[in-house]
Each structure stands twice: as structure tokens, then as C-alpha cells.
Amino acid sequence: MNLSNEIVVAVIGLVGSTFGAFIGVVASANLTAYRIEQLEKKVEKHNGVIERTFKLEGRMQEAEHDIIELKGAKK
Template sequence: MPTDIMVALIGLAGSGIGTFAGIVASSKLTNYRIGQLEKKVDKHNTVIERTFKLEEGQAVIQEQIKVVNHRIADLEERED
């Protein structure tokens, strides 16, 4: 086999291996970044859920305060 063909085949094999290694490395990095992003999204979602629960609780407390204020006003009117 001529030397030129052997050199070409070795170059082709080297390019193929380099390309494959680059694809694997890029894939690992992409998967890592997606995993980190999923963690951030989960953390964000839990904050949203907790905020929603706090807002619901605050609405209940505000309604209770309104009722208490109304009862106080009724009691004050009875005293007069």
C-alpha cells in the first residue's frame, strides 16, 4: 500500500476520533448544564408554591381581621 494512502487513512482515523471525542465532551457538558438548570427550575417552583400558600394564608388573616374589626365596632356601638 502506498505511503500516501496510509497517511491519508491515519489522518482520517485521527479526525474521526477527534470528532467523536469532541461530540462526547460536548454532550457531557450539555447534560451537566441541563441538570443544573433543572435544579434551579425546581428551586424556583418551590419558591412560587410557598409564595402562593403564604398569599392564601394572608388573605384568610385579612378576612379574619375584617371580621374582628366589625365585631369591635359593634361592641363599641352597644356601649354608647
């Protein structure tokens, strides 16, 4: 089987391009997975802050209610 130089070069180029594209897709997928993981951590942290803020607002309302009751009792 005698292949011409042009065909050999074309096949080598095709294999190289395919391999390069595959490596690019894998690297991109890994980077996307890493970024999603980091965003999930940030969202988790943010949700913790929201939950703590909600609890503090409830405690603040209780404290304000107690202050109003104390002011009313002194009169």
C-alpha cells in the same frame, strides 16, 4: 501490499479526524447533560418558592379576612 505514503497519511488523518470528532461529540453530550441537570435543580428550587408563595398568599388572605371581621366586630 505496498501502500504509498500518501494513502497511509490520508488513512492516519482520517482516523485522527474521526477520533477527534467522536471525542468532541462525547464531551459536548456530557456538558449538555450536566447543564440540563443544573437547570433541573434550579427549576425545582424555583417551583418550591412558587409553592411557598402560593401558600403564603392564602394565609395572607385569611389574615386580611380575620382583620376585617375584627374591625367589624368592634363597631
